[in-house]
Amino acid sequence: MERVAVIGLGLIGGSLSLDIKEVFGSKIIGIDGSLENAEKALSLGIIDEISTIENLTNVDVVIIATPVDTVSEITKQVLNVISDDTLVFDVGSVKEEICLALENHPKRVNFVAAHPIAGTEFSGPDAAIRNLFRNKINILCDIDKSKKEISDKAFLIFEKLGMKLKFMKPAEHDRHIAYVSHLSHVSSFMLGKTVLEIEKDEQNIFDMAGSGFESTVRLAKSSPSTWTPIFTENKKNLLSSLDEYIKNLVEFRSSLKEGDKDEIFKMMKETNHLKEILNGINKNY
Template identity: 65%
Template sequence: MEKIVVIGLGLIGGSLALDLKQRIECKVYGIDQNPEHIKKAKALGIIDDEIDFSEIKNASVVIIAVPVDIIPKVATEVLNVVSEDTLVFDVGSVKNNICVAIEKHPKRKNYVAAHPLAGTEFSGPEAAILNLFDNKVNILCESDKCDWKILDKALSLFKKLNMRIKMMNPVEHDRHIAYVSHLSHVSSFMLGKTVLEIEKNEQAIFDMASTGFASTVRLAKSSATTWTPIFLQNKENLIRSLEEYIKNLNEFKEMIETGNSEALTETMKSTNYIKTILNGIK
């Protein structure tokens, strides 16, 4: 029976634990700095039991699901103690800093730098749900640096989760994810902030919030403790994307100020092309 250890029992770590318990014969153990997370995870059946860090040596799989700014430190500590056959992978949405930090570790071959593109706006063990990863993309970085047996174990596990695998350079990953994911979270947070600052009538916000507003601002409900380190760890790419976004907002504002209906229409019509790219995504 597989011994799986999940470090960090939030949405992603908890959901991985739930799914793996359903799909493979295993015992799942949890580590979390927050005692309440351990308590909730046990009560919800997410983990079978708590485990001490010193007991992970003989784990089959160690999953690191902690905030991205501490993944390099935790990854190094895990690699220091696991066996030669242990698969270690993280689920962070910023990859290059992690890959650089473990680049010269003697057990680098045990590590798979992964980013499952799945999640919700909720956090904590109570946010964990079954089937979160079905048909989702999982990006693997620097898989050529993994031992082939370790990589094969990882791919087999991800297959059981019904994930689609993409390979990517970590630098390219961080650049692309800043545009497609991190920028959308900033946009949602700032849309929510703007509306809260301008519209002081909370009942009016509730009454007039169409499905468009609700879906656009949905990500603003995400955990600040999760997203602050993500933004800072990928700040160079995020700043570049924000500069372009701000430029486009200013240009759009100018079109409205000058009554340039032709430019407004053309801008929105050309942007409609995004539906061709996203066709099939619900």
């Protein structure tokens, strides 16, 4: 793990760089479409040098942490130049498209499709932090399509960074993540949009935000550059989850309009079960 390249120096790429540098003492080669980002990452000590994809002929690992609609194309370019023992992995939030796109690439065995479930609502090199991945789940898709030396190298990195591994088929991953993650983001963004449209007086939003609004719209601070491609790449699954969500809101609205307290109470009581499910998070980790 002497030389590790990171393409995309935002929250995830930058945080991976910091951890890998600390844990393995690696030299980090940074690549970013924005020279400003790359230089900021260099000045923050996140990376050790700035380079380009063509120069990645002699590195141990390449991490692709760019917006999901660019991952397939960039990964192909990377696989075309790397050596036989270079591990390439991505960290994108949508997995079916990338796995399909690389299926027949001669260097497919060098690639691992990963999705570490970690992040904050912040973005860019400034948002990079140490230990972002400690005790977090990392979902690996189609791991049987990587050769053993490559998956072993990936497991070693993920383990040393404190991640817990979970294995899924790409389609299965995209379906689950649409409901549990992507829908949460849409829900939060649209809540924020609704309140901004109605509340012309921003002081009111500020004053009343402690009433539950602040945590519920936390995700609406997320980067549109990151999330627009995630939503469109996972369109099919996100549309289904949105349909279910809108259906439930319309049903709630109808119960409220009728003043059906029993039904409203029942819907909330059943949903309270999430308490036990989410408490597991603190219990097990």
